[in-house]
Amino acid sequence: AQKVTQAQTEIxxxxxxxxxxxxxxxxxxxxxxxxxxxQPPSGELVFLIRRNSFDEQNEISGRYSWNFQKSTSSFNxxxxxxxxxxxxxxxxxxxxxxxxxxxxxxxxxxxxxx
Amino acid sequence: xxxxxxxxxxxxxKSGTSVKIECRSLDFQxxxxxxxxxxxxxxxxxxxTSNEGSKATYEQGVEKDKFLINHASLTLSTLTVTSAxxxxxxxxxxxxxxxxxxxxxxxxxxxxxx
Numbered sequence: 502a503q504k505v506t507q508a509q510t511e512i513x514x515x516x517x518x519x520x521x522x523x524x525x526x527x528x529x530x531x532x533x534x535x536x537x538x539x540q541p542p543s544g545e546l547v548f549l550i551r552r553n554s555f556d557e558q559n560e561i562s563g564r565y566s567w568n569f570q571k572s573t574s575s576f577n578x579x580x581x582x583x584x585x586x587x588x589x590x591x592x593x594x595x596x597x598x599x600x601x602x603x604x605x606x607x608x609x610x611x612x613x614x615x
Numbered sequence: 616x617x618x619x620x621x622x623x624x625x626x627x628x629k630s631g632t633s634v635k636i637e638c639r640s641l642d643f644q645x646x647x648x649x650x651x652x653x654x655x656x657x658x659x660x661x662x663x664t665s666n667e668g669s670k671a672t673y674e675q676g677v678e679k680d681k682f683l684i685n686h687a688s689l690t691l692s693t694l695t696v697t698s699a700x701x702x703x704x705x706x707x708x709x710x711x712x713x714x715x716x717x718x719x720x721x722x723x724x725x726x727x728x729x
Contacts (some may be wrong), residue, residue, distance in 0.1 A: 536717060544706060546720035592658065601647050603718060607658045
């Protein structure tokens, strides 16, 4: 069985602070994909990143960075210099390769105050 | 990038009536589409996997006769909520992918049953 745990239900920061969203997963598969999605108040889900289980390189995209550590089954997401527009619910997800079906964490609601 | 269009975005219906939600992949052929349901402040729960040309695969606990899924073409899947009741009020969201690509989500449908 697969499981994704996002222990932080809600996080509140002040603009320009850095914030890290945690994601821990469980799977018996040796190959899999990990994802992060953003869901703003409008409701749509926006894809942020995909990481293959074979690729443990950390990635940076602008103010976003991701730390994938297979040894601890974690895939954490950091927003540097947060902005009000970053306020949203963020979901971490796990998917078996070529199987399509994804398992989502419960989400972390991030509020960035001006 | 891949676009998934979902229609309608909002629908209000009376108890006992049926509602159809459409999910279209606009610029790619999706052999598989997924239907999720999301309650307020909760995660996405997979309802069913929709396969083109065959019967949908429903998750445990999802009523097949209540949530009818049809995937008649490579670009269209529909979810029909039959004999809707207030407890069916929720946010329904479809997604599609090609191979190992990330899931691309529609903008969701907010269903309110009065």
